[in-house]
Amino acid sequence: MSDNTNLQVPDGVPVPRRYWAILAIGFGITVSVLDGVIANVALPAIAKDLHTNPSLSIWVVNAxxxxxxxxxxxxxxxGEIWGYRKVYTYGLLLFSCTSLACALSDSLSTLIIARTLQGFGAAAITSVNTALIRIIYPKRFLARGMGLNALVISVSAAAGPTIAAGILSVANWPWLFxxxxxxxxxxxxxSYRFLPPNPIKIKGRRFDIEGGLLNAVxxxxxIAIIEGFTHDINIYIILIIVTIAILTGYVYIKRETKQDYPLFPVDLLKIPIFSLSILASVFSFMSQMLAMVSLPFFLQRVLGKDEVATGLLLxxxxxxxxxFAPLAGFLSDKIKAGMLGCIGMLIFAxxxxxxxxxxxNPSNIxxxxxxxxxxxxxxxxxxxNNSTIIGSAPSSRSGGASGMLGTARLMGQTMGASLVALMFKLFPGHSMHVSLLLGCIISVVAAFISVLRVGNKI
Structure with missing residues (x-):
């Protein structure tokens, strides 16, 4: 792999600029993650207000x-080519403009278009946020930075329904956007004032348009396959999609193995500790979503809690x-990441x-x-786990590692949510318990994968 780089890489940015930079990252990640879950609560109101079928309103989330x-x-x-700061700020600009478009939408079609564009803005934010953290924090403090990032993502995702319920109690759905x-x-x-530029520039590298199209398809x-299994799609149609996906995926991965800087980071996945950490991340977010999607149904439908009470109990x-996310950043200096991750997943299980x-009929306590x-x-x-993913990648491939980290989270959450829908069909009346037990098993698998990293070095 050819790598024309500037070897003078600054070790983080100085205080107080570092605090402002991480604040910019925190704000961007909060709104992008929050908007992935906040609209769920408002779907009935959106469908009623826009005079559309409730099943079609789901595309407000899916798009x-x-x-x-x-x-x-x-x-x-x-981000690796143009600069992480540039991609991040353009993403924030697009996200903010399309949030206004969502709020002003007067039909389902315009709302779905606006949400799609908003999703691209959120992707730009998410794709490079951890790469920026690697630049912002000195290497010795990287785990602390990743701890704050994990905290923002986890809290935003978990608090989404509560925040949505609070907004909807005093305003209508456009205010969510x-x-x-x-x-x-x-x-x-x-961001414009305090985010640092890329310390490493790769000369002569161009974006792989064909690879980007294959990646999207x-x-x-x-996603279509995962959704198909949980929405009563004809099995023959699913098999056709699976066949097309296998052929497309084969061509895509085969092509990526020949690239110096592959879009799908096959070069990074050859690093054992990186690939193990990505796999553990997928399983952890699967188990998280199995709980976070199934529990509200149990609290509201079985225990009779309202939306506000449900949010408070979550x-x-x-x-x-x-x-504990920031605490784990400090403990990482004393306990190996693989072992600490294993302990965390066993506690989670x-x-x-x-x-x-x-x-x-449990009490609130x-x-x-x-x-x-x-x-x-x-x-x-x-x-x-996140620190290991970013830290195990070469500096010039921080963008690829950041993108893969976000992809692992999204795929894990998508599969987890789809598994809940499947449990609703297979085990009516006991779906929450089965979902949580399945999440428990998956968490133990993630713990086992995590401990396999103990013998590997970054």
């Missing part, structure tokens, strides 16, 4: 997630993550098992302390 999934790796590659505008503009101004087909999870086996255990374990795992 956003699909746009992110098919463009994430392409945008991380563009309008609230992004001041946050996005603030993040944009701070491959991941779109993967809150101990992100609160515990808020404490324990929390899921305790939730699955709690009494049929019985729910709260179990949720806190899950958040504790999830926070302990994410920080060392």
């Amino acid at each position: 956003y997630q699909l746009a992110i999934t098919i463009s994430l790796l392409s945008l991380s590659s563009i 309008a609230i992004n505008i001041p946050i996005g503009v603030t993040a944009l101004l701070i 491959t991941f779109a087909l993967l 809150t101990p999870w992100p609160l515990a993550t808020m404490i 324990t929390g899921l098992f305790l939730l699955a086996t709690m009494p049929s 019985e729910i709260i302390w179990r949720m806190a255990i899950c958040g504790c374990g999830f926070g302990l795992f994410q920080t060392p």
